[in-house]
Amino acid sequence: MTVKLQSFHPPKRVLMGPGPSDVPPRVLAAMARPTVGHLDPAFVSLMDEVKLLLQKTFMTANELTLAVSGPGSAGMETCFVNLLEPGDTAIVAVNGVFGQRMKENVERCGAGCVTVEEEWGKPVDPAKVEAALKSHPEARLLAFVHAETSTGVLSDAQSLCALAQRYDALSVVDTVTSLGGVPVRVDGWGADAVYSGSQKCLSCTPGLSPVTFSPRAVERIRSRNRKVQSWFMDLSLVMGYWGSGAKRAYHHTAPVNAVYGLHEALLMLAEEGLEAAWARHRKMHLALKAGLEAMGLSFLADESCRLPQLNAVRVPAGVDEAQVRAYLLEKFGIEIGAGLGPLAGQVWRIGLMGASASVPNILLCLAALESALLRQQAPIRPGLAAQAALATVSER
Amino acid sequence: MTVKLQSFHPPKRVLMGPGPSDVPPRVLAAMARPTVGHLDPAFVSLMDEVKLLLQKTFMTANELTLAVSGPGSAGMETCFVNLLEPGDTAIVAVNGVFGQRMKENVERCGAGCVTVEEEWGKPVDPAKVEAALKSHPEARLLAFVHAETSTGVLSDAQSLCALAQRYDALSVVDTVTSLGGVPVRVDGWGADAVYSGSQKCLSCTPGLSPVTFSPRAVERIRSRNRKVQSWFMDLSLVMGYWGSGAKRAYHHTAPVNAVYGLHEALLMLAEEGLEAAWARHRKMHLALKAGLEAMGLSFLADESCRLPQLNAVRVPAGVDEAQVRAYLLEKFGIEIGAGLGPLAGQVWRIGLMGASASVPNILLCLAALESALLRQQAPIRPGLAAQAALATVSER
Numbered sequence: 001m002t003v004k005l006q007s008f009h010p011p012k013r014v015l016m017g018p019g020p021s022d023v024p025p026r027v028l029a030a031m032a033r034p035t036v037g038h039l040d041p042a043f044v045s046l047m048d049e050v051k052l053l054l055q056k057t058f059m060t061a062n063e064l065t066l067a068v069s070g071p072g073s074a075g076m077e078t079c080f081v082n083l084l085e086p087g088d089t090a091i092v093a094v095n096g097v098f099g100q101r102m103k104e105n106v107e108r109c110g111a112g113c114v115t116v117e118e119e120w121g122k123p124v125d126p127a128k129v130e131a132a133l134k135s136h137p138e139a140r141l142l143a144f145v146h147a148e149t150s151t152g153v154l155s156d157a158q159s160l161c162a163l164a165q166r167y168d169a170l171s172v173v174d175t176v177t178s179l180g181g182v183p184v185r186v187d188g189w190g191a192d193a194v195y196s197g198s199q200k201c202l203s204c205t206p207g208l209s210p211v212t213f214s215p216r217a218v219e220r221i222r223s224r225n226r227k228v229q230s231w232f233m234d235l236s237l238v239m240g241y242w243g244s245g246a247k248r249a250y251h252h253t254a255p256v257n258a259v260y261g262l263h264e265a266l267l268m269l270a271e272e273g274l275e276a277a278w279a280r281h282r283k284m285h286l287a288l289k290a291g292l293e294a295m296g297l298s299f300l301a302d303e304s305c306r307l308p309q310l311n312a313v314r315v316p317a318g319v320d321e322a323q324v325r326a327y328l329l330e331k332f333g334i335e336i337g338a339g340l341g342p343l344a345g346q347v348w349r350i351g352l353m354g355a356s357a358s359v360p361n362i363l364l365c366l367a368a369l370e371s372a373l374l375r376q377q378a379p380i381r382p383g384l385a386a387q388a389a390l391a392t393v394s395e396r
Numbered sequence: 397m398t399v400k401l402q403s404f405h406p407p408k409r410v411l412m413g414p415g416p417s418d419v420p421p422r423v424l425a426a427m428a429r430p431t432v433g434h435l436d437p438a439f440v441s442l443m444d445e446v447k448l449l450l451q452k453t454f455m456t457a458n459e460l461t462l463a464v465s466g467p468g469s470a471g472m473e474t475c476f477v478n479l480l481e482p483g484d485t486a487i488v489a490v491n492g493v494f495g496q497r498m499k500e501n502v503e504r505c506g507a508g509c510v511t512v513e514e515e516w517g518k519p520v521d522p523a524k525v526e527a528a529l530k531s532h533p534e535a536r537l538l539a540f541v542h543a544e545t546s547t548g549v550l551s552d553a554q555s556l557c558a559l560a561q562r563y564d565a566l567s568v569v570d571t572v573t574s575l576g577g578v579p580v581r582v583d584g585w586g587a588d589a590v591y592s593g594s595q596k597c598l599s600c601t602p603g604l605s606p607v608t609f610s611p612r613a614v615e616r617i618r619s620r621n622r623k624v625q626s627w628f629m630d631l632s633l634v635m636g637y638w639g640s641g642a643k644r645a646y647h648h649t650a651p652v653n654a655v656y657g658l659h660e661a662l663l664m665l666a667e668e669g670l671e672a673a674w675a676r677h678r679k680m681h682l683a684l685k686a687g688l689e690a691m692g693l694s695f696l697a698d699e700s701c702r703l704p705q706l707n708a709v710r711v712p713a714g715v716d717e718a719q720v721r722a723y724l725l726e727k728f729g730i731e732i733g734a735g736l737g738p739l740a741g742q743v744w745r746i747g748l749m750g751a752s753a754s755v756p757n758i759l760l761c762l763a764a765l766e767s768a769l770l771r772q773q774a775p776i777r778p779g780l781a782a783q784a785a786l787a788t789v790s791e792r
Contacts, residue, residue, distance in 0.1 A: 005449065005666070007422070008442050008659050010432045020652060023431045026403070031653060032428035035419045035601050036406045037731045046404050053401065069603065070466040070628065073648040077628045104627050199649060205431050207465065207603060207651025229625050231500050232466065232473045250736075252469040253595060255603025256416060257427060258654060263404050270401070335433045340646075 013329075014356070016365050017337035018149045018310060019177070020199035020206050021353035023261075027204055030264035031257045038254045046263055047242060047254075053266035057179060057202075057274065058194060058212045060186035064235070066242040067262055068209040069255050072176040072197030075209025077105055078233040079172045079193040080143075082213075082221050086110030088140045091132045091169070093124040095155070096148035097340045098174055106143070109229065114139065120148075120342055121312070123305040124155040126163060133167035140220075141170040141192075147178035149200075150340045152312035152349065153301045154182065161189040170217055176200060179210070180269055181281045181309035181353060192217040198258075201281065201309055203354025204265035207258050265354075281308045284357040287389040288350065291366040294388035295373075296380045300347050309357065311350040312343070316378045321345055324372040332368045362389055409725075410752070412761055413733035414545045414706060415573070416595035416602050417749035419657075423600055426660035427653045434650045442659055443638060443650075449662035453575060453598075453670065454590060454608045456582035460631070462638040463658055464605040465651050468572040468593030471605025473501055474629040475568045475589040476539075478609075478617050482506030484536045487528045487565070489520040491551070492544035493736050494570055502539070505625065510535065516544075516738055517708070519701040520551040522559060529563035536616075537566040537588075543574035545596075546736045548708035548745065549697045550578065557585040566613055572596060575606070576665055577677045577705035577749060588613040594654075597677065597705055599750025600661035603654045661750075677704045680753040683785040684746065687762040690784035691769075692776045696743050705753065707746040708739070712774045717741055720768040728764045758785055 015022045036043050047066075054065045068075045080102070084090060088111040092102045095118035106113040114136050116128045124144050133139060142164040146157045157173055164171035170192040175184045180201030186194050192214040199206035213221070213235070221235055228234040232252065240249035269277055285308030289299070292313060300312035315321040321338065325348070328334040337349035350365065366385040373380050411418045432439050443462075450461045464471045476498070480486060484507040488498045491514035502509040510532050512524045520540050529535060538560040542553045553569055560567035566588040571580045576597030582590050588610040595602035609617070609631070617631055624630040628648065636645035665673055681704030685695070688709060696708035711717040717734070721744070724730040733745035746761065762781040769776050 005445055005663055007426060007663065008429070008445075008656055010429050010656070011436075011438050013430065013432045013436065015431065015433060017433055019649065020431050020433060023653075028428040028430065028653075030403065032424040033404070033406050034409065034424070035411065035416050035595075036409045037411060037413055037416060038602065040407075040409065040725075040731065042407050049401055049404075070470065071648045071651065073628045074466060074470075077626060081626075101627065108623055108625050108627055197649070199431075205651065205653040206434065206649040207654055227504055229504050230473060230477075231497065231504055232469045252467045253415060253593065253602040255467065255601065255651075255654065257419075257424075257601040257657075258603055258651065260404055260406070261653075267401055267403065329436075335436065 012333050014334045014361055014364060016351050016356055016361060017335045018349045018351050019197065019353060021203050021351060021356040023203055023205055024268065024355050026268060027261050027264045031205065031261040033260055035256050038256055039248060039250060043256060044248055046259065050259060050263050050266065053263065053270060054210050054212065056270060057266060058184060058186045059188060060212050062186065062212045062214055064213040064218050064239065066211060067259065068211055069252060070209060071206055072195065072209045073101065074233065075195035075211050076101065076174065078211055078235065079195055080105040080109050081228050081230045081233050082235045083141055083170055083172065083193060083217060084109040084111040085225060089114060089136055089138050091116060091129065091136060091139045091142045093118065093129055093144035095122060095124055095151065095153065096120050096145065097150035098145045098148060102143045121151050121153060121300045123153050124160060126156060126159045129160060130163050133163060133169060139169050141172055143172035145174040147175065147182065147307050147310065149177045149310055150343065151300060152307045152310040154305050154307050157191065158189050161191045165190050170220060177307065177310055180277055182278055182307065186212055198262050201353045202265050202269060204262050205258065207255060208262050281352060281357050283393065284352045284362060285311065287359065287392045288352060288362050290392040291362065291385035291389035294381065294384035295370060309351060309353045311352065312347045313350055315346055315348060319373065319376050319378050321348060327372045328368050332364065334365055334368055359393055408729050410730045410757055410760060412747050412752055412757060413731045414745045414747050415593065415749060417599050417747060417752040419599055419601055420664065420751050422664060423657050423660045427601065427657040429656055431652050434652055435644060435646060439652060440644055442655065446655060446659050446662065449659065449666060450606050450608065452666060453662060454580060454582045455584060456608050458582065458608045458610055460614050460635065461608040463655065464607055465648060466605060467602055468591065468605045469497065470629065471591035471607050472497065472570065474607060474631065475591055476501040476505050477624050477626045477629050478631045479537055479566055479568065479589060479613060480505040480507045481621060485510060485532055485534050487512060487532060487535045487538045489514065489525055489540035491518060491520055491547065491549065492516050492541065493546035494541045494544060498539045517547050517549060517696045519549050520556060522552060522555045525556060526559050529559060529565060535565050537568055539568035541570040542580065543571065543578065543703050543706065545573045545706055547696060547739065548703045548706040550701050550703050553587065554585050557587045561586050566616060573703065573706055576673055578674055578703065582608055594658050597749045598661050598665065600658050601654065603651060604658050677748060677753050679789065680748045680758060681707065683755065683788045684748060684758050686788040687758065687781035687785035690777065690780035691766060705747060705749045707748065708743045709746055711742055711744060715769065715772050715774050717744060723768045724764050728760065730761055730764055755789055
């Protein structure tokens with residue numbers, strides 16, 4: 001053990017993968033402020049503000065709205081362990097990695113899982129979901145991913161939540177990649193349990209998972225027959241800490257500085273305005289798309305269901321995609337994502353999330369990608385991408 | 397929703413409660429460095445360094461040593477959900493809040509829990525534990541708290557781990573409050589699953605839970621009959637991300653900036669030296685003790701089992717203890733802790749953890765406490781505490 005260790009100074013990166021996204025200096029500065037106690041009256045007030053800001057961001061009046069003290073996968077698990085009991089049935093729509101993870105969660109709760117499979121790259125099909133709800137009237141909940149980070153596909157949350165309501169099931173919605181990038185209307189949809197992540201379109205550091213639960217979901221939690229299998233994620237206990245009023249019961253020690261960061265990130269989003277943030281993500285996506293298409297590249301997902309903030313781009317035949325990513329990272333500090341599961345080697349995932357959704361990032365990424373592809377003699381059209389992208393941005 | 401929100405600037409605090417402790421500027425600065433991806437080669441190298449530093453801190457060669465992406469209670473749950481299966485039996489020693497929480501965890505795993513109860517304020521009794529191990533040969537594990545944060549009591553981990561080995565049970569040890577403050581010799585004890593927290597004697601921000609597992613514990617995890625009930629905490633998956641080599645499988649998104657902070661905090665501890673840090677905690681405890689006793693105050697725990705870093709001090713008869721804490725916080729920015737459970741109203745918990753274990757903090761705390769008690773006409777001896785404390789510090 002004679003390794004000489006020293007303070008870590010990260011290399012400069014441009015984060016254009018599937019998250020984390022670039023974190024604004026304001027958020028980093030907020031996180032570096034002195035730590036206070038997790039039961040300090042000043043911190044309790046901050047928690048109240050975070051709750052208010054999350055309600056605005058989720059577009060909900062849900063009382064049970066908070067940040068789980070863990071990453072998005074802890075938020076996902078919080079939803080399932082609180083809403084399911086052994087022997088329950090859940091319907092899970094699977095059209096990518098995160099639908100599969102939902103299924104894993106359901107099964108580990110001891111519940112039966114009915115999956116509605118869809119080809120990766122396609123949205124969840126409401127007709128198939130309705131058929132599953134019809135043939136499984138015992139199903140307690142319907143779970144689906146709003147924005148599949150593994151494929152860049154947006155599903156129709158409005159219709160799917162309406163179906164869940166019609167068949168008397170609770171809806172569980174993954175908005176990890178959608179929140180802040182495209183409309184997430186929790187009350188408008190009538191969604192029951194919705195979770196997200198701090199490090200995508202909210203442009204905060206990773207580590208927290210915003211969640212919100214409808215009164216119907218809370219009623220379900222209150223009427224459980226047995227304790228939640230996770231003590232850490234048991235909302236009946238967490239509520240006592242994140243609840244209303246000045247009196248908070250100690251449950252666990254909140255990650256105080258991470259909450260400072262989330263507060264600042266949500267504040268910045270509120271200052272920009274939700275609608276303006278959605279418009280920016282859309283505009284930046286169109287610029288990237290124009291540049292990529294000018295180069296001759298194409299998307300995995302159909303335009304009708306394509307996420308602006310997560311662009312799954314097909315790897316041209318004969319190209320070593322890993323070499324392209326390594327070149328971007330090593331030469332230009334740009335991180336883009338690889339394909340997952342059946343899409344490994346077939347797509348890149350280019351994120352335009354939060355602060356990463358910017359013109360300089362897009363121009364850098366297009367130029368670097370063009371350079372990488374030319375080095376591999378890929379059949380692309382060089383020299384057109386930047387102007388194509390800028391033409392889109394300058395349009396009214 | 398017309399509340400005008402703005403950036404959060406925390407009040408200045410001196411953290412002398414049961415954690416979090418004061419976080420050094422170096423750690424805060426590390427956390428504010430730009431975020432990189434959780435699979436970035438630079439971050440993977442950092443994870444390797446964190447692992448090495450944690451091994452040094454835990455005094456272990458255990459390969460499976462990492463920081464769980466959640467607070468100490470997530471680290472606790474990670475131990476139980478991975479080591480227990482439904483129908484197993486576990487013996488849990490309970491001498492405070494955190495032993496109770498261990499029991500909750502065991503039961504939520506569907507395992508049977510045999511508790512060995514001890515009066516709060518006393519250490520776990522190895523003789524009673526041995527009796528339980530004898531009468532429950534089926535017990536798979538023995539769990540206990542090394543340093544009970546609710547009472548300020550240290551238990552004899554060496555003897556308890558040896559008993560677990562003798563009766564062929566795995567030992568699970570809570571070192572949340574002990575790690576970095578008093579000796580924690582994981583390999584020396586032969587402990588099997590040990591968890592801690594970032595925000596106590598390590599003086600990092602809250603939110604991460606260092607854990608380490610012996611080869612025997614890993615073997616137990618590998619030979620499970622059924623999947624771990626928590627997907628997020630399933631070490632067979634987490635190992636793929638925190639494992640050796642450059643190739644890491646994505647499991648969840650690590651809280652990147654929090655890991656920067658933990659790295660810096662562990663580095664500072666390595667620079668000071670573990671033995672020096674233990675000696676500093678001890679020396680500062682003796683100073684605080686001298687001051688408190690000069691004033692006429694006394695401790696809950698007997699000297700033989702008293703933690704230097706967590707001082708449970710008896711509230712004098714007739715004193716409104718909540719008013720004292722409020723006065724300290726409002727007038728001097730000092731946070732000290734209240735009693736929990738049966739000790740509510742009976743003790744204060746004064747932390748001297750990590751960077752908080754310093755002479756200026758002790759002098760401020762003694763003077764402020766004296767002032768608060770005099771305001772309530774408590775029968776204390778004023779004017780003696782500071783010199784009594786300093787006399788101890790200046791001793792050779």
